[in-house]
Amino acid sequence: MSSSASSAEQAERILAGLDENQACAAQVLSGPVRIIAGAGSGKTRTITRRIAYACASGAWNPDATLAVTYTNKAAAEMKLRLARMGVHDVHASTFHSAAYSQLRRAWRILSHFESPEIADPRDLALHAHAAMAHTLQLSDYTDSEVRDVLQELSWMKVNLLGYEDYERIVGSLGHELPLDLEPRQMLDVARAFETEKRRHNVIDFDDCLLLLAHLYENYEDLAEDFRQFMRHITIDEYQDVSPLQHLVLTRWLGKNRDICVVGDPAQTIYSYAGATSYYLLNFAEEFGPVSHDVQLNTDYRSSGNIVEYANAVLAGSPVASSAYITLTSPHDAGPRVHLAKFASDGEEMRGIASRILWHHARGTALRDVAILTRTRMRARDLARACREAGLAVNLRLDGENEVLRGAVSGSDGGVDVGAPSEEAGQDGAITISTIHAAKGLEWPLVFIPDCHEGNIPFSMEQMMTRSDEDEDIEEERRIFYVAVTRGIQQVYLCVAQYPFEGGRGVQRTVSRFVRQASNAVRRAHRGKS
Ligand SMILES: Nc1ncnc2c1ncn2[C@@H]1O[C@H](COP(=O)(O)OP(=O)(O)OP(=O)(O)O)[C@@H](O)[C@H]1O
Numbered sequence: 001m002s003s004s005a006s007s008a009e010q011a012e013r014i015l016a017g018l019d020e021n022q023a024c025a026a027q028v029l030s031g032p033v034r035i036i037a038g039a040g041s042g043k044t045r046t047i048t049r050r051i052a053y054a055c056a057s058g059a060w061n062p063d064a065t066l067a068v069t070y071t072n073k074a075a076a077e078m079k080l081r082l083a084r085m086g087v088h089d090v091h092a093s094t095f096h097s098a099a100y101s102q103l104r105r106a107w108r109i110l111s112h113f114e115s116p117e118i119a120d121p122r123d124l125a126l127h128a129h130a131a132m133a134h135t136l137q138l139s140d141y142t143d144s145e146v147r148d149v150l151q152e153l154s155w156m157k158v159n160l161l162g163y164e165d166y167e168r169i170v171g172s173l174g175h176e177l178p179l180d181l182e183p184r185q186m187l188d189v190a191r192a193f194e195t196e197k198r199r200h201n202v203i204d205f206d207d208c209l210l211l212l213a214h215l216y217e218n219y220e221d222l223a224e225d226f227r228q229f230m231r232h233i234t235i236d237e238y239q240d241v242s243p244l245q246h247l248v249l250t251r252w253l254g255k256n257r258d259i260c261v262v263g264d265p266a267q268t269i270y271s272y273a274g275a276t277s278y279y280l281l282n283f284a285e286e287f288g289p290v291s292h293d294v295q296l297n298t299d300y301r302s303s304g305n306i307v308e309y310a311n312a313v314l315a316g317s318p319v320a321s322s323a324y325i326t327l328t329s330p331h332d333a334g335p336r337v338h339l340a341k342f343a344s345d346g347e348e349m350r351g352i353a354s355r356i357l358w359h360h361a362r363g364t365a366l367r368d369v370a371i372l373t374r375t376r377m378r379a380r381d382l383a384r385a386c387r388e389a390g391l392a393v394n395l396r397l398d399g400e401n402e403v404l405r406g407a408v409s410g411s412d413g414g415v416d417v418g419a420p421s422e423e424a425g426q427d428g429a430i431t432i433s434t435i436h437a438a439k440g441l442e443w444p445l446v447f448i449p450d451c452h453e454g455n456i457p458f459s460m461e462q463m464m465t466r467s468d469e470d471e472d473i474e475e476e477r478r479i480f481y482v483a484v485t486r487g488i489q490q491v492y493l494c495v496a497q498y499p500f501e502g503g504r505g506v507q508r509t510v511s512r513f514v515r516q517a518s519n520a521v522r523r524a525h526r527g528k529s
Pocket of ligand 1: 017018019022037038039040041042043044045046264299300301439440441485
């Protein structure tokens with residue numbers, strides 16, 4: 001058989017198993033392509049096959065192909081899947097690791113010295129602490145106060161805010177500062193923080209992206225050299241890029257328009273870290289005319305009732321029709337999404353554990369079960385309660401502020417994946433995870449505890465009084481949507497009426513998202529019968 005015949009066969013094999021829309025997207029190989037892909041609609045499958053098809057058919061040189069993923073784990077997974085399809089040498093990495101390796105090379109070429117190292121998160125916290133102690137005249141800050149300040153320092157950079165604009169922008173956005181600081185005090189901390197990093201000859205991840213963008217702007221020859229390795233760029237999770245990442249992307253592209261972006265505006269859940277779906281939604285205006293613009297809306301993951309419920313969660317949004325897509329399910333309806341009510345938090349935790357044991361006794365493997373929490377604290381509490389009930393547990397916590405930082409450090413996007421549970425048996429362990437750390441994952445049986453106002457949507461009092469139009473509420477709706485769409489067969493929503501036993505504490509109200517969606521689903525079913 002001739003080699004061109006065998007590579008044509010290989011290319012055909014790669015396309016097998018894609019639906020019509022997915023296959024269409026996989027075969028448009030030049031010019032700007034946008035794929036809006038709902039939850040479970042196979043976006044990872046589609047972009048991986050598209051890259052494999054392009055390389056196997058000879059349209060792209062793998063060594064000139066860059067795929068940007070949100071975590072190091074996703075990059076490794078993509079390389080593995082490509083290798084299984086016989087495609088090697090594609091560059092797959094996070095924004096940060098691609099940028100850092102380019103920065104190191106550029107630094108060596110331009111200065112003959114090594115670039116500054118990226119500081120370890122613990123050292124960064126020490127530098128922030130020193131900057132705070134120096135400018136704010138106090139020295140006993142808690143870890144979480146330092147973390148909040150670091151997040152604010154990062155927020156300034158990922159949003160590309162210059163010192164001169166910061167005060168005005170903070171005022172006009174009503175953006176709250178950590179520790180009740182005045183904007184001017186925050187700027188003093190920011191300057192002192194830069195001094196601290198310089199003194200230790202380190203940078204952070206935001207600096208890395210800023211420096212690289214600067215090099216591309218000022219060293220055109222170098223930029224052109226680097227672009228040879230990025231003739232074809234694919235960006236996954238494009239709904240979560242920050243203005244700073246977007247700036248780097250535009251520098252990587254230069255005049256090139258062989259760019260494919262994929263994302264879901266309904267899954268933007270990292271706004272606090274600068275993520276915005278603006279670039280995904282405005283892709284055609286920015287890079288168009290586009291060669292292909294497609295929506296993938298078949299959710300291959302979840303049963304019909306879960307998909308119906310997830311759609312109802314989004315339908316309650318004032319921006320639903322313009323921003324979000326409606327999913328369809330190719331599967332049977334399956335069990336309804338059920339709301340389980342408990343008297344107290346303690347009873348809720350024990351109730352969830354016993355429901356899991358009930359499913360386990362009927363054949364559900366523990367590795368097929370997840371409890372997804374809004375906060376890290378509740379994930380820890382539930383892990384304790386489930387272990388007490390005799391369940392093996394794997395705890396996944398996302399490091400919030402480290403979401404972007406972790407992308408280079410190898411900690412998988414800041415997700416702290418606890419060591420596999422020692423007590424895990426043959427059928428593994430249940431997963432207890434924050435919703436943020438569960439993004440991109442799936443389980444047959446999913447529990448979402450604490451579905452009450454104040455937790456879903458999460459609030460520090462003030463959010464309760466805001467209107468539904470508020471962007472913070474919208475982000476909380478998307479977080480809940482991400483949680484619901486992790487379920488394959490069955491999703492349980494849980495709520496405790498009071499925090500403590502015996503009706504003590506402030507009585508809870510069921511989450512507005514649950515009330516809206518459950519009512520809409522009930523109405524729809526009544527209409528059908
Ligand atoms: N054409 C298809 N036919 C059958 N199953 C598919 C198809 N495309 C994707 N799937 C399956 O659907 C599930 C979801 O796919 P994938 O993880 O690629 O989705 P995703 O869009 O990245 O999801 P999310 O954004 O919700 O994390 C996977 O189990 C995948 O194997």
